[in-house]
Amino acid sequence: MASQQSEFYIGAVAEMTGVKIETIRYYEKAGVIRPPARGQNGYRLYSMEHVERLEFVKRCRELGFSLDHTSSLLSLADSKERTCKQVSGIAEERLNEVRAKIADLRRMEAVLKNFVKVCPRNLNPECPIISALSKAT
Amino acid sequence: MASQQSEFYIGAVAEMTGVKIETIRYYEKAGVIRPPARGQNGYRLYSMEHVERLEFVKRCRELGFSLDHTSSLLSLADSKERTCKQVSGIAEERLNEVRAKIADLRRMEAVLKNFVKVCPRNLNPECPIISALSKAT
DNA sequence: TATAAAGCCTGTAGTGACTATAGACTCAAG
DNA sequence: CTTGAGTCTATAGTCACTACAGGCTTTATA
Numbered sequence: 524m525a526s527q528q529s530e531f532y533i534g535a536v537a538e539m540t541g542v543k544i545e546t547i548r549y550y551e552k553a554g555v556i557r558p559p560a561r562g563q564n565g566y567r568l569y570s571m572e573h574v575e576r577l578e579f580v581k582r583c584r585e586l587g588f589s590l591d592h593t594s595s596l597l598s599l600a601d602s603k604e605r606t607c608k609q610v611s612g613i614a615e616e617r618l619n620e621v622r623a624k625i626a627d628l629r630r631m632e633a634v635l636k637n638f639v640k641v642c643p644r645n646l647n648p649e650c651p652i653i654s655a656l657s658k659a660t
Numbered sequence: 661m662a663s664q665q666s667e668f669y670i671g672a673v674a675e676m677t678g679v680k681i682e683t684i685r686y687y688e689k690a691g692v693i694r695p696p697a698r699g700q701n702g703y704r705l706y707s708m709e710h711v712e713r714l715e716f717v718k719r720c721r722e723l724g725f726s727l728d729h730t731s732s733l734l735s736l737a738d739s740k741e742r743t744c745k746q747v748s749g750i751a752e753e754r755l756n757e758v759r760a761k762i763a764d765l766r767r768m769e770a771v772l773k774n775f776v777k778v779c780p781r782n783l784n785p786e787c788p789i790i791s792a793l794s795k796a797t
Numbered sequence: 798t799a800t801a802a803a804g805c806c807t808g809t810a811g812t813g814a815c816t817a818t819a820g821a822c823t824c825a826a827g
Numbered sequence: 828c829t830t831g832a833g834t835c836t837a838t839a840g841t842c843a844c845t846a847c848a849g850g851c852t853t854t855a856t857a
Contacts, residue, residue, distance in 0.1 A: 614772055
């Protein structure tokens with residue numbers, strides 16, 4: 524609350540956020556997070572604000588948002604002119620992607636499940652899986 | 661059946677299989693499919709066997725098998741010493757991957773669905789999505 | 798005090814599975 | 828004879844990291 528100017532080296536930030544050192548530097552180069560101050564030795568000096576931003580990015584990434592979308596969400600979080608609609612637009616887009624991917628994977632799962640079911644799993648060379656992969660349905 | 665030695669240029673093969681020209685060349689360089697014969701002009705000449713192999717690869721890729729696993733499946737398809745068990749081992753591995761990914765995506769879906777649900781999607785800056793992303797749960 | 802270990806720096810290359818481009822050659826049609 | 832389509836090679840770009848190599852600085856130990 525007061526003027527506690529706590530600053531952290533990259534290693535401490537990595538430990539606090541669970542984002543790897545290399546990834547933090549990568550985010551900086553990719554323009555996702557702003558470059559922090561530097562000490563006399565050239566070391567990056569992060570403030571608590573940086574740590575919070577990195578946590579924001581981490582949560583976005585855990586939801587599968589691209590770095591582009593993550594950057595957009597981050598600037599919306601900063602902007603005073605943002606509208607709730609803009610934010611939910613990005614979220615909806617991601618939700619649709621996720622649902623499409625689930626549908627894809629469920630199709631794959633069905634086929635693979637059947638493969639495993641019909642396969643005798645023995646030591647003979649005859650295999651229904653190979654047959655299925657070898658000719659069109 | 662007879663000695664019909666039909667040969668195709670890469671463009672024809674791409675059209676027949678639905679695998680893009682560049683991808684076919686990439687598969688060759690990556691060692692997934694064997695290099696075909698070449699005509700006097702240097703053009704690749706594919707046999708029907710090549711076409712079938714490419715279709716095999718395509719089906720594997722549609723099930724999400726890695727190129728490594730696809731290569732393994734392809735050589736198992738060729739091998740006389742293969743066992744059904746080896747094949748189903750690879751399929752089971754992929755099935756587990758697919759199920760793990762579905763589980764991941766379902767978690768994301770749940771969160772995103774809730775985001776969209778609780779978001780008023782209006783023109784105000786207050787947004788529960790931004791709030792949720794900004795602080796830890 | 799010397800030195801070693803740990804941490805930080807930059808820059809570059811590798812990952813997977815393509816996709817795209819540049820520049821050159823060949824081939825068929827008008 | 829020229830145009831356009833098809834093919835060739837080699838290289839770079841994509842995404843989101845990850846892993847070096849080689850060189851600083853800082854901290855801990857002998």
